[in-house]
Amino acid sequence: MNRYTVSLFTENFIGILNRVTLIFTRRGVNIDALTASESKEDGVHRITIEVTTTEDQVIQIVKQTEKIIDVIKSFYYLDEEVVYQEIALYKIPISSLDPGLEKVIRQYNARIISAEKEFVVIEMTGHKEDTKALLEILQDFNILEFARSGRVAVAKPMGTIAQYLNN
Amino acid sequence: MKDSRIRGAEIVIKSLVAENSEYIFGYPGGAIMPVYDALYDYADQIKHVLTRHEQGAIHAAQGYARVSGRVGVCIATSGPGATNLITGLADALIDSTPLVCITGQVASALLGTDAFQETDVVGFSMPGTKWNIQVRRVEDIAPAIAKGFHIAGTGRPGPVLIDITKDAQNALGEFSYVPCLGIRSYRPYPVVNMSEIERAAEVINKAERPYVVFGQGVVIGTAEAELKAFLDKTGIPAACTLLGSGALSEDHPLYVGKLGMHGNYAPNLLTNKCDVLIAIGMRFDDRVTGDLKRYAKQAKVVHLELDNAEIDKNVRCEVSVLADCKESLPLLTAKVNENNHADWVSKFRELEEDEKSAVVSLDLSPTKIGLTMGEVIRYINEFKNDNAVLVTDVGQHQMIAWRYFKYKQTRTQITSGGLGTMGFSLPAALGAQLADVNRQVVCVVGDGGIQMTIQELGTIMQTKAPVKVVLLNNDFLGMVRQWQQLFFDKRYSFTELDNPDFVKIAEAYNMKATKVSERGNLRDTVAEMMSHQGPYFLEVVVEKEDNVFPMIPTGCSVEEVRLT
Ligand SMILES: Cc1ncc(C[n+]2csc(CCOP(=O)(O)OP(=O)(O)O)c2C)c(N)n1
Numbered sequence: 085m086n087r088y089t090v091s092l093f094t095e096n097f098i099g100i101l102n103r104v105t106l107i108f109t110r111r112g113v114n115i116d117a118l119t120a121s122e123s124k125e126d127g128v129h130r131i132t133i134e135v136t137t138t139e140d141q142v143i144q145i146v147k148q149t150e151k152i153i154d155v156i157k158s159f160y161y162l163d164e165e166v167v168y169q170e171i172a173l174y175k176i177p178i179s180s181l182d183p184g185l186e187k188v189i190r191q192y193n194a195r196i197i198s199a200e201k202e203f204v205v206i207e208m209t210g211h212k213e214d215t216k217a218l219l220e221i222l223q224d225f226n227i228l229e230f231a232r233s234g235r236v237a238v239a240k241p242m243g244t245i246a247q248y249l250n251n
Numbered sequence: 252m253k254d255s256r257i258r259g260a261e262i263v264i265k266s267l268v269a270e271n272s273e274y275i276f277g278y279p280g281g282a283i284m285p286v287y288d289a290l291y292d293y294a295d296q297i298k299h300v301l302t303r304h305e306q307g308a309i310h311a312a313q314g315y316a317r318v319s320g321r322v323g324v325c326i327a328t329s330g331p332g333a334t335n336l337i338t339g340l341a342d343a344l345i346d347s348t349p350l351v352c353i354t355g356q357v358a359s360a361l362l363g364t365d366a367f368q369e370t371d372v373v374g375f376s377m378p379g380t381k382w383n384i385q386v387r388r389v390e391d392i393a394p395a396i397a398k399g400f401h402i403a404g405t406g407r408p409g410p411v412l413i414d415i416t417k418d419a420q421n422a423l424g425e426f427s428y429v430p431c432l433g434i435r436s437y438r439p440y441p442v443v444n445m446s447e448i449e450r451a452a453e454v455i456n457k458a459e460r461p462y463v464v465f466g467q468g469v470v471i472g473t474a475e476a477e478l479k480a481f482l483d484k485t486g487i488p489a490a491c492t493l494l495g496s497g498a499l500s501e502d503h504p505l506y507v508g509k510l511g512m513h514g515n516y517a518p519n520l521l522t523n524k525c526d527v528l529i530a531i532g533m534r535f536d537d538r539v540t541g542d543l544k545r546y547a548k549q550a551k552v553v554h555l556e557l558d559n560a561e562i563d564k565n566v567r568c569e570v571s572v573l574a575d576c577k578e579s580l581p582l583l584t585a586k587v588n589e590n591n592h593a594d595w596v597s598k599f600r601e602l603e604e605d606e607k608s609a610v611v612s613l614d615l616s617p618t619k620i621g622l623t624m625g626e627v628i629r630y631i632n633e634f635k636n637d638n639a640v641l642v643t644d645v646g647q648h649q650m651i652a653w654r655y656f657k658y659k660q661t662r663t664q665i666t667s668g669g670l671g672t673m674g675f676s677l678p679a680a681l682g683a684q685l686a687d688v689n690r691q692v693v694c695v696v697g698d699g700g701i702q703m704t705i706q707e708l709g710t711i712m713q714t715k716a717p718v719k720v721v722l723l724n725n726d727f728l729g730m731v732r733q734w735q736q737l738f739f740d741k742r743y744s745f746t747e748l749d750n751p752d753f754v755k756i757a758e759a760y761n762m763k764a765t766k767v768s769e770r771g772n773l774r775d776t777v778a779e780m781m782s783h784q785g786p787y788f789l790e791v792v793v794e795k796e797d798n799v800f801p802m803i804p805t806g807c808s809v810e811e812v813r814l815t
Binding site for chain 2: 110143147
């Protein structure tokens, strides 16, 4: 088993996400995280899916997603073949604000992005392991809420979807 | 100035006419009534067949599509009408049958509110369609239908579903039909990679015991002549899958038989003796391969296939040629050496003799009192034309009919292969017959399966389609009973049927009907049926507990094919 990033370039039509996830569901492969956004190309969407599975499964899944009419092209990558990030938000009660917290924020390269009457929101960008480590520390600061995005990723190999589309 | 706009419902019909659709198989209801109303004025341009159930409509459209090679069209209402299509969609998807299905939907303002007969048809049908869409605006109707036909009929064909809200059907819009010629995210025909052809030729030219296994891809690609040319040049023996039957005439000297669980002895056994296995337009279904871990391990596999997702899915290949075999086969034929593998072919012929004495002769010329399914097929062969179409249901009769029917021409084998849908045959035979009323269409069906869609006798009556229905009655769900006998200690749990008087039922539908229980009358009755002008119903009472052999039990290797 490996961690893979599946990167799909699609039309932005209703139902496309549904069709894509059905292929994972059918093979019993759990989706660890998923993000969708526009891409550099006009009207081309990208869906980034993180899964932990075998190479055989991920190859089959990628080929089957490519059969979906509105999928332009799919790729899969190992972690070392992509540059990726996730963003995490932490909600901390104002009462926990003290020099200890400030130190932690500096140490983790995090930042406060919002200060309200009763709480502050800290943001950190990084890999899951890093944002998770910060989460654990913030338990001591009575953290109220935590949310982490799915990964966004760009591939290291140089072929682009634009080249594919022009072909 | 006169308003040139027409209703969405009429746009639906005009679009189907623009696609040269000949038949619509359908069933009306509230949410599709505007389309039916529009249809009323187009009786001279497109024919509608009212089936007795929406499942019947979609199977009829499948039968039509597979005989004609064109996109089958089917219409149903929202809610239960649409959900009744689901089995047919799944069947058409797995057997690569091109269909455009149009369903009515509640008005768009009611979507998501659990309105009367609202179901999420797009959601229901998503895993069972090649593509589907909901149309809520009149201006989107014609483009959706155009796109649907393009997707259904190109590449690896499949069913599409277009769900049209009632308000879109009722709204006024301009009609102009632009056929869909391409979609940027969909490339149905990969360009042949010549280096793959060269590598394939190299492997084939070095082979001592090469072996071709072909499937429905040859039929879909209309590559029958290309396959024959390849075989004639290379002298390689060839066997077919269930849905590949007919792509090569069984009279061809290099045709060696049928693959799979109930296929022929030699083609299964020798799969594990060849040194190069050339798979053409087939997908290594588990019913063909048996245990994958012991399937053709000694062989280098060359796979000619249009669908990239099939390559290396079940069997890893040495060389894959990703293309329509219509294109790749001639290129490959040009590169391979002329050859002759007479010794190797004779191995197949020797084993064929073993199968003949152990199985075939007992099936076709039985000495016991009870009638066999095989002898019925033998007489059908005697009185059929070369282009006669065999439509079968699912079960023992399906395997026996497939084993013994003499396939001489392409598109003569219509059966539910991938899904194994009981109830498929009667409506599919109707559709097959309408695709060509001048061909003999014989529907071979079991007493279990016929009762799943028996209401379609009404459609046969109304259309007067001259289908020949041959019911092989063993008063059992025979195939399940066979498994119970062989693998469950003969514990016949709920497989015996108390059956009605089928002849009376057929007669009630105004069909000429006969029942045969003795050998003496069989041949003459089959002869009479085959030359009868209209629809004909023949019930043959066969031995209750006969089994189909050869057989590769589940989980066994192709080498373990059993003759008894
Ligand atoms: C819709 C459906 N339900 C159940 C099955 C499982 N099944 C496969 S063969 C078979 C028995 C078929 O019996 P019959 O139609 O009498 O044909 P026979 O095998 O006796 O020739 C059954 C129940 C199926 N294939 N399709």
